[in-house]
Amino acid sequence: MKILVCISKTPDTTAKIAFTDNNTKYDANGVQWIINPYDEWYALVRAIELKEADASHAIHLISVGNADAEPILRKALALGGDEAIRVNIDSDDAYVIATQIATVVKDGGYDLILTGKETIDHNGSSLGGMVAEMLDLPYISLATKLEMDGSVAKATREIDGGQELDEVATPVVISAQKGMAEARIPNMRGIMAARTKPLKVVEPAACEALTATVSFEMPPAKAGVKLVAPDQVEELVRLLREEAKIV
């Protein structure tokens, strides 16, 4: 089976969020880039586990972005991907990114396309669904478990207030979240091996952006905390009722 794991580059979770150019651009100055945690901890590690159980699987990685994404792809190769593809276009439009991934999936004949549930920077949660629709494939979103039975994927996904077990024949797109696997750290052997694993750069398919980011803004600052003494919980209840008017 050919597995394609979609890898997005995101700022480290502790990175300061600030904007430049009149609040039109994210200020990436001094930011450390990481693999989007959902892509790494759940989608990629699950793919690696599947390969550990059946060595005939191939794990390819794809990232759509400029050369800044290469260290991230190398790290993903160190964890256990076989080959990486970078589509050389920088875009913040989900349609453009999905078009690139769908093109690679179509040309590469992949059986299982894994994404994280969302990126921690754009929080779009739309890529998997878009790729699936472009290729008219089924899509299991927000999966917490995935087993393969030949060419049938058995996935548990989150539904409102519970879980659902689904079965679907490949090819299929699945988005992964917590529960699917446990985070790993690449070992020395993996890091050495990653240096010589193929990382192919391909030029993007022509596609027009359907959206554009106009500006960013920060949430309004909090006025400051009002402290209530621990033996005066009634006062807190009064404040919540009369001042905040929420209970």
Place this chain on the structure above:
Amino acid sequence: MILIYADNINGTIKKSSLEVITYGVAIGKQLGTEAQAIVVGAVNSDLSELGKYGVSTVHQLTGPDTFDAQAFSKLIADKATELDASVVVFSHSLMGKALAARVSVRLKAGLVTGAVALPDTTSGFVVKKSVFSGKAFANIRIQTPVKVISLNPNAYTVAVGEGEANVMATPVSIQPAVKVISNSKSSGDRTLTESEIVVSAGRGMKGPENWGMIEELADVLQAGLACSRPVADAHWRPHHEHVGQTGVAIAPNLYIAIGISGAIQHLAGVNRSKVIVVINKDPEAPFFKAADYGIVGDAFEVVPKLTAALKAGA
């Protein structure tokens, strides 16, 4: 016209669907066009009542009894095309997320997911959404004639008025590629993202055996339950309660954080909450900086007292 997809769970129209209907109707008023709703599957309430939230017509596609994103997307996109919809809105719920992405591709319409406010239509069509896991907002321009938006739960207040919608039921049949083998509901859980009040606890609770007082507080407030990541990682609580940057992002009206330090990754998922109450024994806990109200004290003493005070006043 504006087409609004109203989610239902086992036949019940969800609160987030009423939010999205109110929102879609408001967009319609802004653009001077009418708003209609679409519902897929059987529901156990009278759909003409959705008129109270401002839609003139409800298109009900009867037949499908289980949700299937691939099949439902086709139905919704076809209806949008038939009605010449200029904006299609969804809730950014578990189901809505999957549908909005697929429908946007079918309609080749620009998509903004997780919207938090009405679009700015003074020049073009710009939608504000939450980004960087709640640490910031982005204003995104949709450049296509048809637009697709998914609205964050709890971001827009439901408005009820008078009115009766015209219900047009059409039978349809679907052939889902995905087979649902089984499903299980965790007992009595309120969907976290839709809870107006959330009670959340962290490592300060020392162990899973101490969650009784957290559950009691949540019960009095009819609140959803959440926890910090280490709590879910240690299996003290189920994964779906883990909130934060790598868990569920929520924006309730009230978030009560008990024995949680307020790490940046935790705050990221909860700082869109309208009011935050922090109970922590450490006055230096970073969470107090993000809080509206706070009690510096031992949770084991404060929480039962708070529950009692809420019960007494009710």
